[in-house]
Amino acid sequence: AGDGDCGHTHARAARAIQEWVRARPPPAAPAQLLSALADLLLEEMGGSSGVLYGLFLTAAAQPLHNRSDLPAWADAMDAGIKAMQRYGGAAPGDRTMLDSLCAAREVLQALRTPGANLLQVLATAVQSAEAAAEATRHMEAGAGRASYISSAQLLQPDPGAVAAAAVLRAVLEGLQN
DSSP, X not given: OOSSHHHHHHHHHHHHHHHHHHHSOOOSSHXXXXXXXXXXXXXXXXXXXXXXXXXXXHHHHGGGSSOOSHHHHHHHHHHHHHHHHHHHOOOTTSSSHHHHHHHHHHHHGGGGSTTOOHHHHHHHHHHHHXXXXXXXXXXXXXXXXXXXXXXGGOOSOOHHHHHHHHHHHHHHHHHHO
């Protein structure tokens, strides 16, 4: 969806995660898992995406320290997005990965409802994230690398938004399997 840099960065992260999982079992506790992933991405992913995902996961781990119920996961998403916005300076509508993540966050608020079905809510959140990523095709870039390029040249959806939606889809598929 861009010059290939975002894809290469995400592929590097995926390979690092695969190697990490092969080398040792990941932590079972959600907070420790997210913290370990944050450290891995900060070290191995590179680029601004690596930093932003690292910030997201570090902040998302906090609400999960003493709980792992479904509302805690909604809190984790909120905390992660808040950290990305605080340190990255972007907001929904700026044509960044936040467009996908914030669309998913809105749906994930349903995890606060008693009796919520995780896989159903997550599936809807992924669809929302994918639709939001596609919608970036028609947005003016307000932040990130695309903000340095003329809008007339931005013909594809934002690569970071597409990648964030793909990450969420991978989480869903992993949980389904």
